[in-house]
Amino acid sequence: MVQTKFQMAHLTASEMREAVARSPVILLPFGSFEDQGPHMPMGDYLLAEDMAEKIARKASAAGHEVYVAPVLPFGGADFFGYMPGGIALSQSTLQAVLRDMLDSLLRHGLTRLIILNGHGGNCTMIHDVTRSIWLRDNVVVPSFYLWRVAASFLPQIVGAEQAAQSGGHGANPLTSIGMHVLPDLVRDDRIPQKHADQTAWGLNVSDFGTLDLDGALISVPLEGDCTASNGVGRGDPRLCSAETGARLTEKLVETGVKLVEHVVKQDVQEVSNKED
Template sequence: MMTDKIKIAELTSEEARQYLNKDAVILLPMGSLEDQGTHAPMGDYLAAECVALDIARAARAEGVPTFIAPVIPFGGADYFGSSHGGIAISQATLSALLDDMFASLARHGLTKILVINGHGGNVGPINDVSLKWRQKNGMFVASMYLWQISYELLKDILGPEQAAKSSGHGGDPLTSIGLHYYPEILRLDLRQAPPNGQKAMGLEVAGFAAIKYDGARLQAPIEAIESAPHGVWGGDPVHCSAETGKALTDRLVKIGAGFIRDHVSKGFAA
């Protein structure tokens, strides 16, 4: 009989020995602590963990014993180091942390792992460490970058035109997902619209870590505060809603649970 506990941290050591067996799927949620807009909590890892919990519940309903590891709250350092109060860890530190987590799980035969990621700065370390372990012992670890997936889903949920109005850093998906899961900690009265005509080093800002020259987008060491002084870029959070958040998380959970059922739980057998 399966335990009601989903978080590995809540299992007793005897329950861990009993339930964390070769059939168990382990989700690794992770995110960041950075500026998500003047109205939104800095910890987008809160949303990543909420989605991971719902994916685990849905996967269990499909008959797959699924558990989640403690969330990694600090993202891999990128251009958001300018966020007041933000905490990030170096790419090397994050890679080492993930490598140690994979090693700890693999030691006990827990190789059915899915990363639930909520931060762009985590993508490089996830890819590097996953490739290392595939080459090392054949363990195949995929990752759901929630917000990248969400940008495409929003086009279907809202329509391309409406999605374009809300999608962006500080807007959708995180604001709507936050309004769905924890509306009490958002401050909609502090919302700011995305900026227009931002300049840095005498050049037009073209997004995070990017500038524009002669119609071309160039990568440059532009910090987030120069691109988006209020944490918002692209979409306007005024267009976000709890209804959109629920529709979006429903789709993310369906994708995650289906992927676990069809592939992760089977060890990606051909």
């Protein structure tokens, strides 16, 4: 079968029923709608959705049937409530939404599921829900935190020094990936031209919600406007580029395809073990 549709939303009801019988892999992209810096679109969920379709297309070309579920654009509330126009869900609400989404798919035997997460504030919630499903159904639903994995690739692509200087919220990896994937939405003219270390509560900022006390990282309940400048954390977005974004995207897609292949392999082995 040559797959021509990759978004579940594009399938007709009859096409969906036929696809379910073949046990496809379903990718569930999650993102956020928040401050990503003065130069980046607030809808960073667009990047997670785009990455999911790229992975689905490449995995399909490798012989796997993969579909992308409708993206959940609102992330779990954490540090970005200060942003006018931003929309976030409470952790308890988001947890209930994810649980219902997964249960809807599992009900019909769709167990080859992968979460493509594009927001740090979703991580704990995703772990709690997927762990409860594993305990209840013995089904493993892996979560691929896109931007954490992309950050791990950054030193290979730009070197350790530039990775350290450019990595952070409002900078790498999202700004570079945005420059590559959504060039018309990134405002190069609004990239901050000055970058300085931030202080809050009398201490140097290490990251969102984390301050440096003589080398010890201390968590504090401060929102992002206290620990960042216009949504930009410790990284310098002037060091980001579309070229870096293209290489990061390629690496993420390759990793996503490997994860699809592993999920299929594990599922086949489990079915075989049950039959034996």
